[in-house]
Amino acid sequence: MGSFIVKRLFLAVITIVGVSIIVFVCARLSGDVTFLLLPVDATEQDIRNIRQSLGLDQPLWVQFMRFVAAVFHGDFGESIKYQVPAMDLVVARIPATVQLTLSAFFISIVVGIPLGVLAALRRNSVSDWTIRSVAVLGQSMPNFWIGLMLILLFAVKLQWLPSSGRGGFSHLILPAFTLALFGIAAIMRVTRSSLLEQLDMDYVRFLSSKGLSARLILWKHMLRNAIIPVLALCGVLLANLIGGAVIIETVFNWPGLGSLVVESVVGRDYPVIQAAVILTSVFLILLNLSIDVAFGVVDPRIRYQ
């Protein structure tokens, strides 16, 4: 198990290097920042000066090496727009986004798996049919629209919950639930089909032939086997949640990374984009690492590979 984790950590480092190259190149492909910073009547000398101060007069690979060296010191450069360290801007927004995405992820699992098990156990019944229909709706309706509808119902009409902003627990409920809807539906569907798949497996029939109770076979053996595809889905889902958070943060005016990233992209504020994307990737990679470890805990075949 130890060497398994070391191997995964090594892969995580390679991924982060890859991400930083892509981010660096993409940010520079989007256009020259100097013209955004300078007034229209700037002289040649002004342009040269600002390019020099930002290091843009150097060859691309030199810029990249400087960038990497600085990143290792936690220095992503200064925000072009705000003239403060990009890292500080991003770090200030991270807790809100982490809170939102992790809450949504947790809700997806805690609601999705039991619903999937219920639907599989009562397959082709009214409850199975209802759960599956709601799941299809949850996956096919755009979540910003669902978010608006929930605000209308719970904040405007019923006035049970605040409509926007970040504060206590009550502020978290609507955005987290809206963001989680897709995950609940996806996890529920995979849990259901994966559990049903187990029913006709030989190992289940062998367990029955040992005279074990249906309850033991379901909760001890089938559920653990059925959870493996769900874990695989969780990795994909996390990336999806962080992407989705950008939109949900806007809908609920949630002060997270999303709005900062949108603003920086529009303003070609490279340092902030780079800091935000790389830190988000690190966060995502760490989460995926913990999913890999969970895989190893559940499935001995992976542990010994």
Added chain:
Amino acid sequence: MNMIDSQAKRTTTVSQDPPAFLHVDNLRTEITSRRSGRVVRAVNGVSFRLERGRILGIVGESGCGKSMTAYSIIRLLPRSARTVGGCIELEGVDLLALREGEMAKLRGTRIAMIFQDPMMTLDPLFTIGDQLSEPLRKHKGLSGGPLRERMLELLRQFSISSPETRLRQYPHELSGGMLQRVVGAIALAADPELVIADEPTTALDPTVQAQYLDLLDSLKKSRDLSLIIVTHDFGVAARLCDDILVMYAGRAVEKAPVEAAFDTPLHPYTQALLKLVNLSDTDGGDHFVTIEGSPPDLSEPIEGCPFAPRCPHKMPICADEDPPEFAVGSGAASCWLYSEAAT
């Protein structure tokens, strides 16, 4: 209505015979295709008896209903299949009449099952020790030290090397032959009297196959087990079985003691099968020989004898009437060739 009447008549005639250890009578199991909704009569009126301490081999081509017969007995059919008629009596208790909870109590303790592919039979996520302990905890009430002792003893009985290590290992760490021994040890942990083995050696290497058959044979003797071996391999049947049941198109076409079945096969289908085995043995199995024609579609009603279209001894009556079972010597065959012999 007619069918129910004739079934009732059969059951009464049968109950006059001395009670057998296992008595399967007029068993009928159907598979409903989930897509087309077509009903396949996979087992169509199979009857046989098995005495304590005997080994019965059910042989036939794939799709003849031999596995479905086996699963019907322990009532572990796939979801798409259902037993629709007949009776299965284990020492006078009709298994088909039991509620699921009562049936579950017999599994493991009286009837056990060994499956074809040992890699698929065990739960990949739990250790051998865990899976072996389950029936011992449940049926024998063992735990702690005595449980461990019993598990090691069982593994040794099945000639499994270094049993202490095996208990901690996962299924994927063992070879196929070793796993099938583990499966055997688990199946027999709670001392069942009847073991049903569905192609138990098909997934194993030839050398390992022979060892496994010897193991089953010695266990049968030491534990006074009754076994039903489902196989398409006449070699396996000849080596291990006391009696042979040949199935074709969901029916039992021939029943005989093993020597008679191989020396003087009665049914033309058995004769054709044995000829194939001998042919492929003599020419080294260089080319593939088959019986001309193909088995009938079991979702369509069959007129007359199901083997008639492929039979070299076909008579006019064969196409019209399904032959009943005729007793011939030590065996029996469902074939019109023996209708005079029977009268």
